[in-house]
Amino acid sequence: MSGGCLVLLAALLTVAPCPLSAADACERPNILVIVYEDINPNLGCYGDRYATTPQIDRLASKGLVYRNYWSTAPVCAPARTAMVCGVYPTALGAEHMRSSVRTPASMQILPQLMRQQGYYCINHSKTDYNIEPRGRTWDDGTDRSTWRNRKPGQPFLALFHFFDTHESNIRLPQKRVLHDPAKVRLPAYHPDTPDVRHDWAEYYDQLEIVDRRTGQLLKELDGDGLSESTIVILTSDHGCGMPRHKRFCYNDGLQVPMVVYIPDRFRGLAPPEYRPGATTGRLACHVDFTPTILSLAGAPAPDWMQGRAFMGKHAASPQRYVHGYRGRMDERIDLIRAVRNERYEYIRNYMPHLIYGQHVEYMFVTPTTRVWKELYDAGKLQPPQTGFWEPKPPEELYDLQSDPDEVHNLVNSPKHQAVLDELRQAQRAHFLEIRDVGFLCEAEVHRRSAGTTPYEVGHDAQQYPLEKVLAMAETASGLGPDVLPQLTAGLKDAESGVRYWAAMGLRMRGALAASSTRGELRAALADECPSVRIAAAGALGLYGNEEDLKLVLAVLKGLAPPDKNGVYVSIEALNVIEALGRKAAALQEFLETMPRKDSAAGGRLGEYVPKLVSSILRETLAKRR
DSSP, rough: OOOOHHHHHHHHTTSOOOOOOOOTTTOOEEEEEEEESSSSSSSSTTOOOTTTOOHHHHHHHHEEEEEEEEOSSSSSSHHHHHHSSSSOHHHHEEEEEEEOBBTTTOOOOOOHHHHHHOOOEEESOOOSSSSOOOOOOOBSSSSTTGGGGOOOOOOOOEEEEOTTSOOOOOOOTTTTTOOOGGGGOHHHSSOOOHHHHHHHHHHHHHHHHHHHHHHHHHHHHTTTTTTTGEEEEESSSSSOOSTTTTTSOOOHBBBBBBEEEGGGGGGGGOTTOOOOTTEEEEEGGGGGHHHHHHHHHHHOOOOOOOOHHHHHHOOOOOOOOOOEEEOOTTTTOOOEEEESSSEEEEEEESSSSSSOOOOOGGGGGSHHHHHHHHHTTOOOOOSSSSSSBBBOOOEEEEEEEOOOOOOOOTTTTTGGGHHHHHHHHHHHHHHHHTTGGGSSOOHHHHHHHTSOOOOHHHHHHTTTTTHHHHHHHHHHHHHHHTTHHHHHHHHHHHSSSHHHHHHHHHHOOOOHHHHHHHHHHHTTTOSHHHHHHHHHHHHHHHHSSSHHHHHHHHHHHHHOOHHHHHHHHHHHHHHHHHGGGGGGGHHHHHHHSOOOOOTTTOOGGGGGHHHHHHOOOHHHHHHHH
């Protein structure tokens, strides 16, 4: 070894070792994440003067506020799945509310990856994922978890979940509210009634509660002498629990706060735009959350992750778009995809024949939802307050700067065609890049992934010819009048996903399309794929003759029982039975005695068939009287 090298080696050896708690270049930060339930950026630091959030605002005055941060999903379980996986749930087959899917053996979730980096990982105390994690995840996932239980000098990742703002806590009509309902700013789509104002005021009351809890937790952090060694992140799982926010792909359903405080000693991990009290328009979303946490810990994201770190050692360049999605919401089936840039949001509705406000039982507990629907049914509303209860257009485009409530659809605006085309192309490229498996029915996803995983099925072009399925989904849902030959041919395609969308396209076009393809639809009632049979039954049952209806009801009766067909097929069949309304009255006795449980469907997933059957029986009985 040369003398120069020996001198250098001696100098290096005189440097103190690099324990995890040392205040030097080798130190890694603690990371505290507070996840609020069901809130938009209705905070003082975002300019909301009705909000009472001094603790959050104080932290924001020392940190950075992200103005354009999205949840990825407008409901909790898919949103949290994106947060801990760094992969779009639409690629995992986990986009639907309350589902349980396997992931490839190579995939690990956030706490597993952080524990490999030496972090003590706690989750206080909500998981609520749509996946089945493999192996040990959190060091402590109880409501008693604390960073104080880590080893000396060990960095920690701590997630705290504040439930106070959850949807269930903003619908208590007898509760006295502290925020003046008369001063609330109502969005243009909500009717102005005392119940609606009360619900909004209660939401802001609950925001004040989580603000106090935030202050208490930050005080505890400071009392432990950890404030200047801990990066603090504040966010939410998705938008607020009011109807047309939660569960929906508008900006109000997807935009959430993202407030980041980085102590001076870790300023090197901050993005270039970081300044105390600054804001940034940088686009990011929950699928970027795990890559970002890893980046703050000094670790690169695994190659399979689809998210991009927006700060830290391995921060990626800013992205031009963020993406959101809606799949099945509890007992109701839907398929919506959304994309936005800094100014515009584009929404593609793949089931435009369905109204926005389908009867999700949990959503209808909220007084605002019930009052809003009652006023619509009574004919007492005018646009834009009527749209929520009516079928969707295939496409929507909104200028978020001039129209933050998203009530002026610009799809047909001549001067917005360039941005419309840009976002269409960005969205389609995204589907192909991540291999969005959601264009297959949920039941079909699970059928094809037996023995493997939905993610692996989605990434196998032989098992899932995405381009072909997507093309038929776009043709079907575009509602174009001149595509009947393509839809008819699609019913005979070798790929069941194409056949499904062809049948759905005929249903969407109504009586003329169904009658002109009656023979093909009747043949589809015997398709090998249950979802295709159900889709064909929907078209023929609604628009066929009495002879067709008998065949349709026989098919639906055979596929509705969850104990024989599984919960996903049962949900599809029951949604069509309900859509038939009084035409399905002959199934009343059968539904009253039908088994309502799939032994393989546990938890909340097992509740949806009973809810659908109860809803159908109520409607059928009401219409027969």
